[in-house]
Amino acid sequence: MSPHEHQFIDNEWVASASHQRLPVINPYTEALITEVTTGHPDDVDNAVGAAQRALPAWQGLSGAERGKYLEGFAEALSRRRDELARLSSINNGKVLAEAHIDLDDAIACYRYYANQARALDRRQGERVKLDMEGVEARCYHDPVGVVGLITPWNFPLVTSAWKLAPALAAGCTVVLKPSEVTPLPERALAEIALEIDLPAGVLNVLFGDGQGIGAPLAAHFDIDKISFTGSNRVGEAVMHAAADRTAGVSLELGGKSPIIVMEDADPERAADWVMAGIYLNAGQICSATSRLLVHKDVAEPLYAALAHRIDALVLGDPLVEDTDMGPLTSARQRDSVRGYLALAEQEGLVAVRDARHRTLPRHGYFLAPTLYRDVPTTSRLWQEEIFGPVLCARGIDDEAEAIRLANDSEFGLAATVVSGDPQRARRIARRLRAGSIWVNSEQLVLPQTGWGGFKRSGIGRELGPWGLAAFLAVKHLVGTADEG
Template identity: 75%
Template sequence: MQRLDHHYIDGRWVASRGTRWLPVSDPYREQLIAEVTAGDPADVDDAVAAARRALPAWQALSGAERGAYLDAFADALTRRREALIRLSCTNNGKVLPEAGIDLDDAIACYRYYADQARALDARQGQPVALEMEGIEARCYHDPAGVVGLITPWNFPLVTSAWKLAPALAAGCTAVLKPSEVTPLPEQALAEIAAEIDLPAGVLNLLHGDGEGIGAPLTAHRDVDKVSFTGSNRVGEAVMRAASEGSRGVSLELGGKSPVLVLDDADPEQAADWIMAGIYFNAGQICSATSRLIVDASLADTVYAALASRIDALHLGDPLDERSDMGPLTSARQREAVQAYLAVAEQEGLTAVRDARHRTLPEQGYFLAPTLYRDVPTTSRLWREEIFGPVLCGRSAANEAEAVELANDSDFGLAATVISGDSDRAKRVGRQLRAGSIWYNSEQLVPPQTGWGGFKRSGIGRELGPWGLSAYLEVKHIIGPQ
């Protein structure tokens, strides 16, 4: 059993000052596979100081030089791909194909921001068109400074890439806190930093929980910006902490995303896209399309198609190539989802499929993929993020009602529109208040497109040029020609 008792600070492995230990589990075998330090505020002080010392020299490098390091991260992840896929399956519970998608997404992200770093050189000092005779202005883009990056447990190596790659491309130095639930895959980032000779202090990786590392990091006065992905409850606490000192903050929070099936959709094809949107990663996705809004004329056909596909899902060992869905990542998360299933029982929701329709594996933090139909809009399951393999459906009389139901939510992260007419699907998508709208497809997230949401789904955007802008400050130099 591993013991993660060291942080990566200032280019060296340094013993944690923490005195508490946290269990790290294999969610399929329900076995302890590691212990990780909870960390200590003094560790945060050391890491932030190292990042501050490294900032001037890292910022002074050209974008091309920083891009070369990001390409080196991508190369190193590629070399480790198969081992990291299996490690993610073991620590997170993802099945093999899902973990493979994750690794490829992370590699593509580092490649993309390597290119963005190189392109940044050409943007520096661009003239600004003015109407003032004899005066010139030029625009520059400076790094935000020392950034604190806090990532969740559901997409190890992916969400860290979404933050770390643009931060380093921009010229920031970073203190990264991966989730204490899935620290094993993220440990590779520090190992890679040492392997590629990333300058000391540019990346500092701290293991720990919210008390030992997270809260001290978000409140640290020498951190210029915090980027957090996780729950709304914690995200709002991060924002309050960052407000002391008026420090920048980016938040990627919850979702309750709809999937709209219009009256001209192919029910069988729609069922495939619906399945991919809710049961991938056992529903533990902030963008999970967990609200099904189906035209009343197609409802019975779509529910029947979904039922047959749910029955065909093989739940099992994430490392078994036959498995379609693994366990939830932790016993705690399974309990949280079970609490919602108890609410559904109390509310008398109609289950098309639930635990009564299958036998679960004898070991592992499994929950049966669940589908309810005709769920009232007042139900907690319709309105709150469940973060598990639970799909709630309602019928809509027409397109206008479908759009109204979709937008009636506190969240606005993502949505899917399914129609036999792509132009119609795109037109409906323009009416939805969400950051990413897919039409007639699975949930594709290319690194070139932005990621983030409206309303309570967060503040700011990751990925694309907007992800780089999140770590840049705009500077203008103005004077006589």
């Protein structure tokens, strides 16, 4: 594949101001796929300028008109579903079935916000109920302006949909920075913008790394809001940059989510939900339920069920149908997780399953799906986000201990509760400090329900009406009531 040295600005592919390139690697073959520009602050200036010029006309369209463009994104992604799923697997390493799910999630998101854009028209100018006679107040919702969107590498096209769709629905114009690790699927968004005749400057896509694009975008004086998904370290730097000009931020950051399995749970069903919560996408999920809190009365049968399922996982080529888990997305991420595995050895953690229980493929950034039991709460593996296929478990005696340990984390993104009594499961779930909690379920993430967390897991919410509100500013017109 030829090098990608151009940026998408004002509906044109223009040469980047940078002459440096970054390698894009297939994580299964470890071969070079292509190279992409590092990006340059001048690229950011040009893209922001295009977005500023496009803002008045785009904001001036009705929500219904903007909704048609969002439907266009959904339809174009649907037509290219198989092609883009394959490209995502090649660039990201996730198995093809998961990549298809990602495409379906993205398509559903664009369709949902097409409807939200149309509904926004009906909300404009709504009267506010007042107790003061002769005075009228009406509420309007304006776009916040030009927004910068920075997305991670673990869910190409999905995370961008969660940001881009509501931003466009709200009437914002956009500068999007995809991850430099997985830039290839996101190029389709620029191609689709041309295909559906999206007005020039409404969507600008900049490729590059944090130094070339990310930091200049976060600090740009003419960016009204930044929406970032990624690590706490980078997210906090984004927030600092935005604070220098009092710009808005939405941050979706780390997680160390618990899954609670009570003594009245069916170990076999619980094992399925535990597996789905940690080994999907090779554990590279911000909501991964990587802390297992299992009642001691059911711990042994659950560990046995998990060991059986882990042994059955097929690691290999993500494009092969019977592969269950592909490689990690990059050598850097693999090495980061290896650091935690080395620490586990030093701490003497007890492995129910780890690399000693299987042979890994000869090439690719693979790590064995791992399960440690009886992990102390003082261990870094228990406390820190690993972002890999590593599950840490410990026993609990009762419901109160489950809730206390589940909440004993600096993060609060997600959680799962498994119990034979649905009412009990919901009671426990209501006492957990997390943004999304699944009750006797796999991790269902729907366009209609919010996404975001408590504590260090971030600021704000994506998806649902809250995702649209994140890109809207509320305006009230107050004055003498209309006569007649």
